[in-house]
Amino acid sequence: MGLGCLSKSAVAVLKTDDKLKDAKIVFVVGGPGSGKGTQCEKIVAKYGYTHLSSGDLLRAEVASGSERGKQLQAIMQKGELVPLDTVLDMIKEAMIAKADVSKGYLIDGYPREVKQGEEFEKKIGAPALLLYVDAKAETMVKRLMKRGETSGRADDNEETIKKRLDLYYKATEPVIAYYEKRGIVRKINSELPVDEVFAIVEKAIDELK
Numbered sequence: 263m264g265l266g267c268l269s270k271s272a273v274a275v276l277k278t279d280d281k282l283k284d285a286k287i288v289f290v291v292g293g294p295g296s297g298k299g300t301q302c303e304k305i306v307a308k309y310g311y312t313h314l315s316s317g318d319l320l321r322a323e324v325a326s327g328s329e330r331g332k333q334l335q336a337i338m339q340k341g342e343l344v345p346l347d348t349v350l351d352m353i354k355e356a357m358i359a360k361a362d363v364s365k366g367y368l369i370d371g372y373p374r375e376v377k378q379g380e381e382f383e384k385k386i387g388a389p390a391l392l393l394y395v396d397a398k399a400e401t402m403v404k405r406l407m408k409r410g411e412t413s414g415r416a417d418d419n420e421e422t423i424k425k426r427l428d429l430y431y432k433a434t435e436p437v438i439a440y441y442e443k444r445g446i447v448r449k450i451n452s453e454l455p456v457d458e459v460f461a462i463v464e465k466a467i468d469e470l471k
């Protein structure tokens with residue numbers, strides 16, 4: 263069927279969705295403070311991927327002072343999860359904005375639960391790789407407390423860190439098992455120094471080409 267019977271805007275939507283369908287998508291999953299953001303920065307520098315941190319997108323909305331941002335802030339301060347549709351819409355919008363120039367997408371901090379992964383695939387596309395950034399709980403807490411000295415993040419405090427960790431083990435770890443069945447998970451030991459961690463990450467990304 264041609265597209266002649268559709269309105270211009272409907273055609274535009276179809277075309278952007280098409281672009282995303284072929285996109286190289288990498289999910290970056292790991293506990294709070296495991297080092298997802300740190301590794302993503304290095305991937306961007308070497309491979310030119312587009313880095314979308316769902317947490318950063320949410321914090322940008324909070325910083326804008328909008329009504330929606332105020333509601334988000336309350337949820338994030340408690341270390342709870344923002345409603346699925348809100349995060350997914352933000353990610354999709356940001357992906358479409360880069361569709362013409364992006365070599366691939368790093369989706370950092372998403373999916374946080376299996377349902378989020380399923381919805382992402384329905385609305386956007388399937389991931390080619392899941393980087394599982396793994397560190398011990400003790401290490402993550404230590405890093406976040408240190409980061410909290412300068413980050414200004416409302417959730418980098420002892421009480422919220424504990425909740426984020428609990429939620430990670432309960433809701434997010436099952437995401438890894440879910441994608442392991444598809445054989446796309448690469449586990450990265452992020453207890454090592456940053457550059458050694460990146461050497462493992464590079465291998466996983468290079469396999470994609």
Ligand SMILES: Nc1nc2c(ncn2[C@@H]2O[C@H](COP(=O)(O)OP(=O)(O)OP(=O)(O)O)[C@@H](O)[C@H]2O)c(=O)[nH]1
Pocket residue numbers: 292293294295296297298299300301317371405406408409452453454455456459
């Ligand atoms: N020693 C060591 N420190 C790291 C490593 N990766 C990250 N860090 C430190 O740990 C802290 C947290 O790293 P981030 O990259 O912000 O972690 P994240 O997983 O994005 O954390 P959230 O944004 O809370 O999800 C930072 O202050 C980093 O300097 C690593 O591989 N080795």
Ligand SMILES: Nc1ccn([C@@H]2O[C@H](COP(=O)(O)OP(=O)(O)O)[C@@H](O)[C@H]2O)c(=O)n1
Pocket residue numbers: 292293294295316317318320337338339341342343344345349370371372373374417426
């Ligand atoms: N997909 C996401 C990502 C972040 N968030 C919220 O944003 C907060 C910060 O997310 P983040 O990815 O920057 O940090 P971590 O919780 O991984 O340390 C989370 O604790 C959640 O409240 C969410 O609800 N859903």
Ligand SMILES: [Mg+2]
Pocket residue numbers: 298299315317371
């Ligand atoms: Mg981060």
